[in-house]
Amino acid sequence: DTEVTQTPKHLVMGMTNKKSLKCEQHMGHRAMYWYKQKAKKPPELMFVYSYEKLSINESVPSRFSPECPNSSLLNLHLHALQPEDSALYLCASSQVGLAGRHTGELFFGEGSRLTVL
Amino acid sequence: AQSVTQLGSHVSVSEGALVLLRCNYSSSVPPYLFWYVQYPNQGLQLLLKYTTGATLVKGINGFEAEFKKSETSFHLTKPSAHMSDAAEYFCAVSPPNFRGGATNKLIFGTGTLLAVQP
Numbered sequence: 001d002t003e004v005t006q007t008p009k010h011l012v013m014g015m016t017n018k019k020s021l022k023c024e025q026h027m028g029h030r031a032m033y034w035y036k037q038k039a040k041k042p043p044e045l046m047f048v049y050s051y052e053k054l055s056i057n058e059s060v061p062s063r064f065s066p067e068c069p070n071s072s073l074l075n076l077h078l079h080a081l082q083p084e085d086s087a088l089y090l091c092a093s094s095q096v097g098l099a100g101r102h103t104g105e106l107f108f109g110e111g112s113r114l115t116v117l
Numbered sequence: 118a119q120s121v122t123q124l125g126s127h128v129s130v131s132e133g134a135l136v137l138l139r140c141n142y143s144s145s146v147p148p149y150l151f152w153y154v155q156y157p158n159q160g161l162q163l164l165l166k167y168t169t170g171a172t173l174v175k176g177i178n179g180f181e182a183e184f185k186k187s188e189t190s191f192h193l194t195k196p197s198a199h200m201s202d203a204a205e206y207f208c209a210v211s212p213p214n215f216r217g218g219a220t221n222k223l224i225f226g227t228g229t230l231l232a233v234q235p
Contacts, residue, residue: 040228041227042228043161045222045223048221050221056221092161105166107163109160
């Protein structure tokens with residue numbers, strides 16, 4: 001069983017819809033991530049939050065809007081998406097040690113499979 | 118800039134045979150190295166990692182990998198393949214952080230799909 005929980009597992013939305021993907025972890029990790037994965041490809045980093053603050057935005061279009069309400073939750077708000085945004089969206093978390101040191105070890109959820117019609 | 122190369126996008130082995138998945142990295146300093154596995158319709162799971170110290174690292178499910186600095190390689194092996202090993206395997210690197218430890222930005226290879234034949 002994964003300790004990073006993502007909901008929903010599947011989402012179908014139209015290009016004018018607004019929806020959100022949710023991620024939750026209770027491992028006490030202070031870094032949380034959103035990745036996008038297309039079929040047969042490696043995950044692509046989208047956003048990183050460290051101590052609830054956005055630390056990395058990989059030039060992601062504004063139709064994707066991340067939010068980190070607290071240290072356990074991470075949301076990805078979706079609006080006016082395009083069919084090419086259809087993909088598996090993976091949430092991950094990791095420990096942050098003293099002086100902001102990262103272990104590099106990510107714990108992934110099972111993903112939310114998004115289809116944009 | 119860091120990069121990761123996985124030779125062979127598809128590898129097929131017979132059940133009970135040796136598994137060898139290749140990973141080479143380019144870096145001016147030894148990075149932190151990882152192997153992740155992704156089963157169908159699931160997220161990624163860490164198999165093993167190399168940070169410092171012993172260059173032969175053992176992971177879950179009988180996998181191990183050896184860090185060879187001279188060859189800039191971190192190949193993944195398993196002595197005897199099992200049907201349940203069929204999955205996508207990703208090698209990943211993180212450059213060392215100036216404060217110590219890894220960075221929060223993993224660089225993934227393109228992946229190797231392992232098929233295990235009965």
